[in-house]
Amino acid sequence: SDASGRYHSNWLNMMYPRLKLARNLLKDDGVISIHIDEHEYSNLEKLLNEIFGEENNLGTIIWDKRNPKGDAKGIAYQHEQIIFFAKNRENFLLHNEFKRPKENAKKIIQKAESLIKKEGVINDNIRKEFKDWIRIQDFSGGEKAYSFIDNSGNVYRPVSMAWPNKKQSPEDYKIPLIHPVTNKPCPMPDKGWRNPSKTMQKLLSEGLILFGKDESTQPNRKYLLKENMEENVPSLLYFGGSDDDLLKKLDVVFDTPKVVDVAKRIITPITKENDIVLDFFAGSSTTAHAVMQLNVEDSKDRKFIMVQLPEPIEESHEAYSKGYRYITEISKKRIDNVAKKLKEEHPDKAKDLDLGFKVFKLDSSNIKAWSPEV
Incomplete structure (x- = not known):
């Protein structure tokens, strides 16, 4: 209590x-x-x-x-x-x-591609429609900044190239950029550029510096979304949904299941190819579900170990009426049903993955329990 x-x-x-x-x-x-x-x-x-x-x-x-x-x-x-x-x-x-994948990066790129394909050309109408679409999406501020499309069809955002520290930058960081049309020097940040002149010239040659209409605007760096598909793991995670409908389809009955999408966001930044994910309190095996789903999505071969005591299910519980007697039975059934679902929905990817699992049970201990009365 x-x-x-x-x-x-x-x-x-x-x-x-x-x-x-x-x-x-x-x-x-x-x-x-x-x-x-x-x-x-x-x-x-x-x-x-x-x-x-x-x-x-x-x-x-x-x-x-x-x-x-x-x-x-x-x-x-x-x-x-x-x-x-x-x-x-x-x-x-x-x-x-x-790091974690930018949550909506693929969606943003796909939207830009679909608009370009629909029009067959990149023009101001496409750019306006794309920017209007970005504005109404429930994206983070960082994702919404990627609201521009260049002449090659790349989605990008402008980023300041100002020297980031309070101290003054070295002299090599204070060489002005010349506007490509007016041939006049553009305004420079007070403390200089973020990069030395050699790096600035490289960015210039690669078309990664954004100039204004004339030399009166301070140039920015062009960040292409396709080259920045990942981001640092933020301290805030917003998710208010549940897996009720998903679990119903999987025939899983459990009182307090973890959310698959949240589990995926936890696992992704801390695992790589062939890593093992262990859950001490497996419950209905949401963690196993998340690992299998991630393996299908990114083709990495993570493995999982689920640990769960065989806690009895009360006779009054809905799971009991479905034939489950222990939580471990729910867990095993869920893993099995998830594997079947992934094979049906992603046959091409699933055929290359090991979606099977083994079950081990602890034997009784040969260590005698200590008692103060003996």
Whole structure:
């Protein structure tokens, strides 16, 4: 009971050995991510700092679920935390980029391509229609900045080339750019350019510097979306949906399933080809579902290990009436049904992936339980 005086102590005693074991299982470039609400977050962070070391904290994502708790007695929380710790931060960052795909990058490029294909030419009408479409989308500010199409059909955004520090830049960073039409020098940032003259000339030769109509406008750098399809992992994650319809199609009945889309966003930046994803609290195996889905999408061969105690299902529960007796049975059924679904929806990609799985059960222990009375 959460009214117990030892409630937090019991929780810590339950988590500590699991986290200790998790660290031992991780490879040197491995990462653990833990999803938790507000009740034990502060205690969890203390545990992780002790076991993994403060220097290996990769940060925390705040998941805004877009729905405040209705039974709150104080502030109605509508967010939860997803905390990341590396076994060895330096090693992890050496072998992993820790980036995620820009969520709507492909959608933006496809929209530009469809407009160009419809008109058969790149003109001002296409550019206006594209910019109007971008404006009404529920995209991040960074994604909405990619609202321009160049003469080659590339989607791009302008970015300042100003020197980023408060100190003055070296003299080589203060060479003016000449406007290609008027042949007059353009305005320069107060502290100089971000790049030295050699880099500026390279950008100029590659057509990656944007000039105004005349020399009165300060030039910007052209960032092509196709060359910037990934981004740093942001600290905020906005997702207010559920998987109710998806689970219904998979014939999965579970009270508190994790969301596949959220699980994918957690797994993507911390895994690469042939990595193993382990979930200590598998539940209905949302993590396995996410791994299989990601493998189909990006053709990486991640593997998964799901760990779940065979908790009995109450007879009054809907899952019991469907023939399930333990949570582990729901988990196995879901993995099986997801594999079938992926084979049906993506036959070309699925045929090259291993969508099977093995089940192992722990035998009874040969270690006698300690008793103070013996």
